[in-house]
Amino acid sequence: MKVLIAGAGRLGTQFAQVLSAARNDVTLIEHDESRCAELAAMPSVHLVAGDACEPAVLECAGAMTCDLVVAATGKDEDNLVIGLLAKRQFGVGRVAARINEAENAWLFGPQWGVDVPVPATTPLISLIEEATGATDTVALLRLSKAGVEVIETAITEDSRAAGHLLGEITLPPGTVVATVVRDGRPTVPSPDERLLPGDELLLVSHEATEQEIHGVFH
Structure with a gap:
């Protein structure tokens, strides 16, 4: 499209x-x-x-x-x-x-x-x-033709990922962090991006579940 x-x-x-x-x-x-x-x-x-x-x-x-x-x-x-x-x-x-x-x-x-x-x-x-016109909803969204899930997660004070560089986080296969939203502004993250409490992450994955993503960051 x-x-x-x-x-x-x-x-x-x-x-x-x-x-x-x-x-x-x-x-x-x-x-x-x-x-x-x-x-x-x-x-x-x-x-x-x-x-x-x-x-x-x-x-x-x-x-x-x-x-x-x-x-x-x-x-x-x-x-x-x-x-x-x-x-x-x-x-x-x-x-x-x-x-x-x-x-x-x-x-x-x-x-x-x-x-x-x-x-x-x-x-x-x-x-x-x-x-x-997408109708196949899983987590935030699953685009059925592409087989892609979009999953949102938030970093809190208690998150194991808080304070770590994005490049230090081992993501599930077929998963990328598409956006980090900080103070209301979305950015395209680099591996040197340090995750802070309050950050919202938008991830795109062909394979991971919402539970797997939550386990990685929390």
Whole structure:
């Protein structure tokens, strides 16, 4: 599946990492060049710096041939414009758009090109299921065609992994840490990343169970 995501905040970035780990073709658009630089090392995700409200930017990012567009910026007006352009100008088959302000929810519908309205409080699992049409849920999400599980775990004061470098942790076969979220900001971790209490980890695995992941970190 070819996916185009507008907005590299926490939700958009996690969505991109999960779908790219499941071997989808993912492009992430972000207008903030410094944010793009932060995410430059994100594996298997194409980054495009620009304003997704501009048709030329959407076209350059591949909107004409994508299967799904996710408008995940922090501004409702931008998400509506992106949704409308994706549907009306580029004929995208499925468009999901984030609702930041509840009072604007009534706008997020077919009249603005939105197939899947996503309230800001929607968990990642629900966003992925609704946007992609995935129905096979295991742990956070199992993408049935790819056989991939996405498992989330949190580091606490009592976690055996707290204070250790990520490279010191022996993960189950076929498992990678896709994201470390610290103070609300997702990063692509390196083996030298020291895990701290409060960190949230998003792992992608072809084989491990949720219990096995919990055993490794706790």
